[in-house]
Amino acid sequence: MIPGTVHYTSNRAGLTDRYWTTPSLTPLLVSVAGAVRISDVPANSVVYRDPVNEKLGGEVPGWFFVRTQGASGWMEASVLARTSTARTSNTLGWTRTLILSVPNGTLAAKHLVAIPWDPEKTLIAAPALADLTRLNNAFKVKFAKNLDVDLANRTLGTQRYLYEDLGPYIAAKPGTSNHGWGMAIDVPETFEYSFDGAYYKWLKANSYKCNWIHRTNLEQYRADGSLNPYAESWHFEYVGK
Ligand SMILES: [Zn+2]
Structure with missing residues (x-):
């Protein structure tokens, strides 16, 4: 199985090891040196580490194989955090x-x-x-x-x-x-x-x-x-x- 070709039907896909993107946005890559799959994921988006596919793809220090927004690919570990810092109420008053x-x-x-x-x-x-x-x-x-x-x-x-x-x-x-x-x-x-x-x-x-x-x-x-x-x-x- 090649990482990135897995067809999940949900965001979580049974994965439980959660991270959140930090304000320094990180692209989701097809491979660690490959094409960008998604680059516009906002800060505090949840990301699930996928250890099975990470192993299959060949572990690379400093990189995680992850699932986010219904897509999978590689992200740099350094821009992922263990907690969300997103606001939890509409304090800016958006309509x-x-x-x-x-x-x-x-x-x-x-x-x-x-x-x-x-x-x-x-x-x-x-x-x-x-x-x-x-x-x-x-x-x-x-x-x-x-x-x-x-x-x-x-x-x-x-x-x-x-x-x-x-x-x-x-x-x-x-x-x-x-x-x-x-x-x-x-x-x-x-x-x-x-x-x-x-x-x-x-x-x-x-x-x-x-x-x-x-x-x-x-x-x-x-x-x-x-x-x-x-x-x-x-x-x-x-x-x-
Ligand atoms: Zn929908």
């Missing part, structure tokens, strides 16, 4: 309208906050956090656990990579995804969050009360009863009030 005026996929660290209850400190557009927190509080009342988030903000570089790698059924056309404004979340692809799962069913029925929605065009079946090839049980969007 949804202001975020939408930023070109898709180019949100900077200042536009983003970490989801406080998420162990991965996943980054999301600052104005979307208050309503996501309300949704999480209601979810907790129902299920006695926090809402899980796999991925939220996605950069243009990442979206381009995913579109080329996974294709249009999985990734939106670059420049059009609400992930590019940090106003969409993907929950994990586990049974409970699938179309038949209790978490999905509850979120589908209730998230709109907190201005988060699951779109009709992502449902399992189309209006004519046929299977929807674009179905995604895991994708929710922040639509504001």
